Amino acid sequence: MYIADHTWPELGDYVAEESVAVVPLGSTEQHGPHLPLATDHLIAEALAREAAERTGFLCTPTINVGVSPHHRQFHGTMWVDPPEFRDYVESFTRNLTYHGIDRLVYVNAHGGNVQHLREVGRRLHEDETAYAVEWMWDESIPDLIDDLSEFNGPHGGPKETAMIQHIAPELVREDRLADARDGGVKDMSAIRDDNFVHGARTFYDARENSDNGVFGDQTDATAEKGEELFEAATEQLVKLLEWLDAREFAELLPAGHVDPQPGSRR
Amino acid sequence: MYIADHTWPELGDYVAEESVAVVPLGSTEQHGPHLPLATDHLIAEALAREAAERTGFLCTPTINVGVSPHHRQFHGTMWVDPPEFRDYVESFTRNLTYHGIDRLVYVNAHGGNVQHLREVGRRLHEDETAYAVEWMWDESIPDLIDDLSEFNGPHGGPKETAMIQHIAPELVREDRLADARDGGVKDMSAIRDDNFVHGARTFYDARENSDNGVFGDQTDATAEKGEELFEAATEQLVKLLEWLDAREFAELLPAGHVDPQPGSRR
């Protein structure tokens, strides 16, 4: 159920009976010459809405801009700085718990958001307000991703290309797929040595590694592969929501301090 | 032009030549038994996208959740607290200026956001980073709004109902229009005395005034009226964008300190 399509009286049963919510988050950032800036938030939104539809759990509107300063040198990349992003998501989430929501999944499609969503989740977990977990679609189906393409890549590569070919084909510039590959980093293994200098990750921005912001070879991506990824990831997300729903809230809270001395004051 | 539909290389000309951006902001909050929680962000997004389409100026993705704690008692209302909202919008905007954007319109459809967007605009104005103005669609066409309906209302009333009837008719519960009126406050003049006790505005939450969160009588709202409002407001927004674009940046910056003594050290 997409919350924003409903009127408040229609939500009464949900507020009375349910406690799960899905929050899609992405980014608005360069994805090479072949994919739109919307790529990440489109993927997150599509997956979150579909899983909410199938399960009946509540899905919120999408947070479209995330933590993407590492792509800023490419035209149009938008971003919010990490402290403001975390605090916005925290306030957004805390306030949602006013309606009885106490377990949430951040359906995320942007790697730059991961650590910040985990940090927000930890804040809520430590003070026992809610149990929120970050879920990155491609982490849920690693084998399928591995099999997808010869030269995968974390950004603008075949997995994201295929997903957009499936979700929003009109936004893929099919005639630029070869350019995307040729102007970027086709083979990730080629850059690891440059990026890690004696063990330190020395780059801060994508532009340092890729002239066009692309990593991977997307020329073999297809809408059919995208559909397969979408179905598989949706299935994982549905199961995660059901798993969450089946837990007692107490199970999701922090374990207490190790008992230093059975029978003692602690 | 909707930024998120484009690839970064396609934005090169804009970055090189243009300096205007449109940012839609709304809320996700109760709008009575007849309108979806999405009402405000749908309106803001539709107007911003349309004006951007007509003028070619850049429109960003929508900020869907705003400052709505005063509606929180009604199921599903989402909100971000004011400090976090302001800081998020400020960071969002400052970072956008990295691409040469120096004048922005916050296309807003939620009264609760107004003062916060003005405050962010002032921060950017005072340090001369950018010139950002808040624009509320109904403020741009006050006479047309006045003529629209016998019993107008600021929230869930005929103007918002008509707009959604035009923009997203499938989301209007037409069979609940009379309920909306009867369960809420049909005539705003009836409540002013209750809300202002000897000059002080004593209420903090919508629920104190309206049992169903509605103000106004929307039974005479129609999609045709909505279209008229939409066209008129879009026209105003287009003119505002053109006005902004025609200014020299220096004209938009703060006037300096009054000269205390011509020829003095200041």
Added chain:
Amino acid sequence: MYIADHTWPELGDYVAEESVAVVPLGSTEQHGPHLPLATDHLIAEALAREAAERTGFLCTPTINVGVSPHHRQFHGTMWVDPPEFRDYVESFTRNLTYHGIDRLVYVNAHGGNVQHLREVGRRLHEDETAYAVEWMWDESIPDLIDDLSEFNGPHGGPKETAMIQHIAPELVREDRLADARDGGVKDMSAIRDDNFVHGARTFYDARENSDNGVFGDQTDATAEKGEELFEAATEQLVKLLEWLDAREFAELLPAGHVDPQPGSRR
């Protein structure tokens, strides 16, 4: 009762029995060539002290500097930025509740403070620490203000001039009243079109509209009119304090969440 004139043992009965406090707030900012920078805080203080005297409720010292960056281009205008102002007032108020105060009126005479005081009031209301309302003197007697003068004005105009003529006549430069009018904006209706460009409020600073910072025609202001305003506003404030005092604290707290399902877990 003005708290600062008393010794702590003298306040014992109040702390034991009462829960109301009055906090005067103003600004120190330009008010044209005829009125002192103190105008707003003098008015707030005079009204707050008088109402406290008549009712016996406690009045705190005055916060003399407020949120006035929009007047900064005129010599001597002082201001505190909004986040720091809000946090100062919040801390000031929270700590006062340590003595059993749980309802407060911010007696305000500066428009630029209004939204910030409302925001602080909301913070205290939401966490149920106290019930604080903002009260702007001229909002309490709108009809009288309307009748006062042909050309009223929000800043430096006849209402403020008359008040200072009554409260602190020695501070009014009577010989500059005509200058004040002639160098400023006599008729507010003349500037609305300039200030609102297609619905957007495009100005950030008073100087953009008025060369001398004045709005309205104060040449017909008199101390007699000022006394009338003062008496009428004081009377409203007294009634507001009595109204507050007569409430149960629970009445002043937020209404709870709408019950989604009678008998359910919420």
Added chain:
Amino acid sequence: MYIADHTWPELGDYVAEESVAVVPLGSTEQHGPHLPLATDHLIAEALAREAAERTGFLCTPTINVGVSPHHRQFHGTMWVDPPEFRDYVESFTRNLTYHGIDRLVYVNAHGGNVQHLREVGRRLHEDETAYAVEWMWDESIPDLIDDLSEFNGPHGGPKETAMIQHIAPELVREDRLADARDGGVKDMSAIRDDNFVHGARTFYDARENSDNGVFGDQTDATAEKGEELFEAATEQLVKLLEWLDAREFAELLPAGHVDPQPGSRR
């Protein structure tokens, strides 16, 4: 010159030619059964205004509430927490520099403010915005204070009593001077051992040491002594202002880094 009594055009010469300002700060806190809560801010204000009058330098309105949590257990003590106090004073001061003020004296009469004003002064000094110093009246005339009374005391004692007897005699409860002494700590040397446990200052609140909040014996305080203190302190403040005014601004800025190697890159 008291800034708030003037109109903005009258301040033109000052803005054009001068750079010194005096800011009075005190507290609103218990001062025993004989002195009003206003004690500290009355003293600060009287000294600041007098010195400004004599020298022509600009005096701002008073900040009446300071950092007094250590007196909170006594009825009516008001306070602002340290972070909010510092940030308010910092914003207040930074914004005043917009008018060309670059050197300030915080005329302070409350010990609890000292370290916070020094910290704010350091912030302004380090970024070279302004040179602000904290000045505590009794620190300027230590010998005179020492000679004043047999049993001096830092709070509610003879020095403050004499000052208020001079400045605002109607606010001194003369009939409670002996009570003040008898219910408090007459001889400071008697409590040092209690307060410092093996070198650690173990108390946080005045109440831990004094039942009525008083330290010292004020039974020999007189208005004449108060006048003498007032005159002597004012004289010191006048000299300080003249000293500040006579400095080049560069003299007041931080010394640079020690040159590590003459002729090197630094």
Added chain:
Amino acid sequence: MYIADHTWPELGDYVAEESVAVVPLGSTEQHGPHLPLATDHLIAEALAREAAERTGFLCTPTINVGVSPHHRQFHGTMWVDPPEFRDYVESFTRNLTYHGIDRLVYVNAHGGNVQHLREVGRRLHEDETAYAVEWMWDESIPDLIDDLSEFNGPHGGPKETAMIQHIAPELVREDRLADARDGGVKDMSAIRDDNFVHGARTFYDARENSDNGVFGDQTDATAEKGEELFEAATEQLVKLLEWLDAREFAELLPAGHVDPQPGSRR
């Protein structure tokens, strides 16, 4: 060179000529029944000091407590929350640049610090204050680590055990190595399925996975292996410092915005 052992005049040449600094950071947190809470900060300090000794670059004192809330359920684990940790490290680093340091290595031995040090590094990089990189010793010698032991583990396992056997053998409880293994998680592959529920990392605290806080089998760790690790990691760090030192500062700064249009205004 360890900065704290020197007097300020002895540092003159360094300040005049050099720009590199090494900052060791660790944690004070449980490391099982066999290793001291100091484990991580001992390792970081030993490596940083050794590399500084060999190269002559400056090493600062160690930050001994880091971001370890995920170990808090085990006795004695200390931690600082992420926002305060980041801001402390940022201030620590910014102020160090006052002496001409503009490139730094955070020598880190605690996984929980990584993302926070990267975030601080990014802040300094984006505003071009300094170039700081996080370096985690075991990331610099992955192959050696892999070969070390049959059952490696990220926390309390053989690599950390061997390091402490080499650096501070008196702090290893050799008689508890088997207990460490048996009471914890010997084989990491066994827990991945529990920790990732349909792609979401569902645990927040180490205790959820390991009863004694240990991961890996350390029974085959030896001081000799530790020495080998120490030498190899030190060598990597030395090379990293030399690499940093050999860079022009401009090389280390962010690349600029992609030029949208050669010859345009940007």
Added chain:
Amino acid sequence: MYIADHTWPELGDYVAEESVAVVPLGSTEQHGPHLPLATDHLIAEALAREAAERTGFLCTPTINVGVSPHHRQFHGTMWVDPPEFRDYVESFTRNLTYHGIDRLVYVNAHGGNVQHLREVGRRLHEDETAYAVEWMWDESIPDLIDDLSEFNGPHGGPKETAMIQHIAPELVREDRLADARDGGVKDMSAIRDDNFVHGARTFYDARENSDNGVFGDQTDATAEKGEELFEAATEQLVKLLEWLDAREFAELLPAGHVDPQPGSRR
């Protein structure tokens, strides 16, 4: 007991039974040409560890860098700005209370930290989380310090020199003691007049008073005197810890509000 040397299971009894902790804090800052930058943190650590050893109370790792901007002009001085320092120490302390610690001594050897540690202690005291006191070693043995040397001094003087001669004699440049005296301020009484201009402390940085950063004459300092100081201060600290341990926690909490009226609602 030094916490970081222990494994977590070894701390079980302490967590179960004890509630005292000792936290050493110093600085890393110039101490003249004869003493290392480490001076303050070495002293704090040595005293804290020794007292913990003698009593069995828990000692944490040392916070090596403190609030020292006033020494920054001398090579190598490190510092953290006050807000970040306070917040780091507060988080460090609050989290330690998770293990049942509710009373702490900040063993401090740097004057610049005092007020900030007191402020943190107050925060914890006011919300009743813990009772933390700042303890400065030389404040605990004032008579002994006074007798130590003819020309004492607060920084780099005989007391600190003697302490380092005892604790870490290899770090004292014995051949620079006369230089230290001759290049600095031998007699503190000579500078008071310069530092206090008509009662205001006008200096912000040590360099304004002392060319080499030294105050006092350390030529008569010896390791034997250092040992005497060390023993005496340790003895005081041990007694303080025992005193703290012997208190009921309720004794250490704030006294409540003075009862305004026995039998009343408060």
